[in-house]
Amino acid sequence: MTGGLAPVKRTAEEVYTALYKKVIERNEAYYRKFPEDVERVRKIAQYLDEKTPVLLPGGGEFTVERLLGIGLCMGMNGGLDLIHSTILKLAMDIDQFDFITRAAGSAFEGLVPFDTNPIYAVLHESIYTNGPGLASNWAAHRVGKTLSESEPGLSWLSSVPQALNSPSPNQQPLYFSGEMVYPAHFDCYPELKDMKETAELLAKYDDWPRLYDLDQLARNEVPVYAASYVEDMYVAADFARETAKAVRGTKVFETNVMYHGALRAKTEEVLGQLFKLRDDTLD
Structure with missing residues (x-):
């Protein structure tokens, strides 16, 4: 086994509570390495919120949630640099053209594979539902919203407008998410839109067989x-x-x-x- 060991004794809520701590650490490392991106990320998010809907070349909607979802790359070798180069391209497009070019949009789309691997998104939280009586119920989103009460960088999980209009916006970074799937993803990824109802049913389903003996x-x-x-x-x-x-x-x-x-x-x-x-x- 080359990618760790599954949390066989833990619930989805316990897993995401632990993982968000590491996601926050990676965000802190990112903004230490690229402090100028605090303003850039906020500027891009503000643009997306004001210009909505902003469409990507593949037909999906470019939302704040989707922007910050590229944090999925942060845990890989070279992930921080990859995100930084993406943020640079997007910020330059907005500064120079007041729109996002096809080149930058296409590069952005390739960072999170939900359109090409939709089952990954639909079933991801189900891997933590170890037995009957346990429903994932969008655990990553629920845990993130709770943490956002004490972690301002995650405040966008509760309210995007509130996060973008917080005091001293240039000093408070917006944190990227990690390997988390949110309900909003089923509105902005074309291949996930038709699966939204199915995803809701799976999130509420609580009659799973036991995964681990x-x-x-x-x-x-x-x-x-x-x-x-x-x-x-x-x-x-x-x-x-x-x-x-x-x-x-x-x-x-x-x-x-x-x-x-x-x-x-x-x-x-x-x-x-x-x-x-x-x-x-x-x-």
Whole structure:
């Protein structure tokens, strides 16, 4: 396993509460690296809010929620730089032309794959509904709105106009979201619009079968070798450790110098460490 370990003992609410903390950390790192983007991101968001509807080349609507959704890239190697270059292009278009060019719009569209991978969006929260009686009920959005009461950078989850008109707007950055799917995404992505009703039904559905048999996992006889990343924005490291203890026979390579996409970015190093786990013997 090369992307952490699933939180087999946790609810969707617990997962997103943990993940938002890492998302906030990545936002803080982003704005430390690119402090001038505090104003740029706000300017783009203000433009989108005032000019609505702004259409993208693929036919989707360019909303504030969709803009800040490119934070999905923040947890990957080079993600901060990728977002920064995108923000630069969008801000330059608005400054020079007062509209977003096809080139910038097309590049932006490619950052979040909901149009090309709609099932990813529709079923994403369902991976945390471990058994009957549990409905995801847009957990990421609910948890984010609660956190926004104490975290101004997330205030747009409660009210976009309020977030854009907050005091000292140039000093308060708008935070990007992470691997979170919100109801608003089903209004601005063309391929998701026809699935909106289905997504609502799935969000309310609470008769899921149990995904994990903890008793069986505790008796597991299949060797498990996993890479887990302390700075992972998509899989909470604390919950990954919890899972490693719950699954018998699990060996973990844990590091704080790689990100979630390390298998692509540092293939040889990740696989080398996993093969070492296989070859080593614990007392």
